Amino acid sequence: MTILEEVAALLEELGLGNYESGGTGGDIFLLAMPATPDAALVLSRLPGAESDARLPYDEPVVQIRVRGTPKNAVAAEAKAQAVYDAVHGLGNRRLPGNTWLVSSVGTQAGPVYVGRDAGDRDEWSVALRMELHRPVGNRA
Template structure:
């Protein structure tokens, strides 16, 4: 079964940054991202096909604004329209972005920039 930690580990290996599953732990660096599953579509009644949604939230300090935005766009390009890859033991057949580019969603309580990336996955389990 696909889990956020598997997605975070996969991204860490492919696009080095600091990734966490589901939320930022206390003490996480300012420049970091979390990965969580966010629902999606009902699973197939007739096959092992599932279509979960995934959100990646990238944050960073104002002094690194260019680098943080660039990382969000690189992640978007890396994941959108990607096919046939593994996260842990789960085969992800397809990954498609839910919007046309990373979304700037404002700042958090510590004035760090936030970018949201949202994808729909087709997973065979």
């Protein structure tokens, strides 16, 4: 299971949406925002801190884009805030793929407005710096 898949499954566990690993349904997706459904979350990775080759920790930055229904900016912002509130400060737990989440910290003080798409759907972004304990490969 990839880190993005684990975070998507975590968001589902937290009651923030429905993730289907095949990408054929639900409202949580990986990498690219689909045309439907209107209200959706999409996860991608942003550049993070350089990892130490000797220590079994990584600090990836995961971006969660939140899109709302047409012409409903307030609901889209509320959903983005709910995502931020659920994952900012979260830690000391196993992710669904068995990776240990040490901590999750928002890189801004809340969701950031991205803009409105061609379908009049507002988008917000939540970026999280996650510290993960990953004793794999040469760092076991």
